[in-house]
Amino acid sequence: MAIAAGVCGTLFVGYCIYFDHKRHKDPEFKRKLRERRHANKQDKAVNRPSTVDFPNMKDYQAVQKFFAQEVQLSDELLAAGDVENAVDHLANAVTVCDQPNELLQVLQQTFPPNVFHLLIQRLPLIAPRVLKQERRLQEEDVE
Structure with a gap:
C-alpha cells in the first residue's frame, strides 16, 4: 500500500x-x-479609491469623521500588508486635514521612507479630486 x-x-x-x-x-x-x-x-489603477466621496469641507464634523475613518482604514491596510491602498487612504486623510504640513512631518517620522515617498507621490493625484468635488458641491448649492 x-x-x-x-x-x-x-x-x-x-x-x-x-x-x-x-x-x-x-x-x-x-x-x-x-x-x-x-x-x-x-x-x-482603475479600481483605486477614486470613487471616494470626500465630505463637504465646510462641515467640520463630517471632515473630522472622514479623516478618522481614512486613517483607521490606512492603519488596517498597512497591518495587512496592502501598502498601495493604505497610502491611498492616508493621502485622502492628509488632503482633508486642516494642518497637512504638521501631519506630513509626523508621518515622515512614523513611516518607513519608501511608504512616505509613495504618499508624497500620491498627494498631487488626490488633491484635484477634492477640488473637483468641492466645485460640484458649490454648483449644487447655487441651484
Missing part, C-alpha cells in the same frame, strides 16, 4: 512537472502572461 501511494505521488509530481515545462515552452505563454499582468495593473 505504501509503495502504491509512493508511486502515485511520484507520477502526480512528474505529471505536474511535465505540464508546467510544456506550458513554459509554449511561445504564446510569455505573451499571454505579460498581457494578463498588464491588464491586472490597469485594473488596479
Whole structure:
C-alpha cells in the first residue's frame, strides 16, 4: 500500500512537472502572461479609491469623521500588508486635514521612507479630486 501511494505521488509530481515545462515552452505563454499582468495593473489603477466621496469641507464634523475613518482604514491596510491602498487612504486623510504640513512631518517620522515617498507621490493625484468635488458641491448649492 505504501509503495502504491509512493508511486502515485511520484507520477502526480512528474505529471505536474511535465505540464508546467510544456506550458513554459509554449511561445504564446510569455505573451499571454505579460498581457494578463498588464491588464491586472490597469485594473488596479482603475479600481483605486477614486470613487471616494470626500465630505463637504465646510462641515467640520463630517471632515473630522472622514479623516478618522481614512486613517483607521490606512492603519488596517498597512497591518495587512496592502501598502498601495493604505497610502491611498492616508493621502485622502492628509488632503482633508486642516494642518497637512504638521501631519506630513509626523508621518515622515512614523513611516518607513519608501511608504512616505509613495504618499508624497500620491498627494498631487488626490488633491484635484477634492477640488473637483468641492466645485460640484458649490454648483449644487447655487441651484
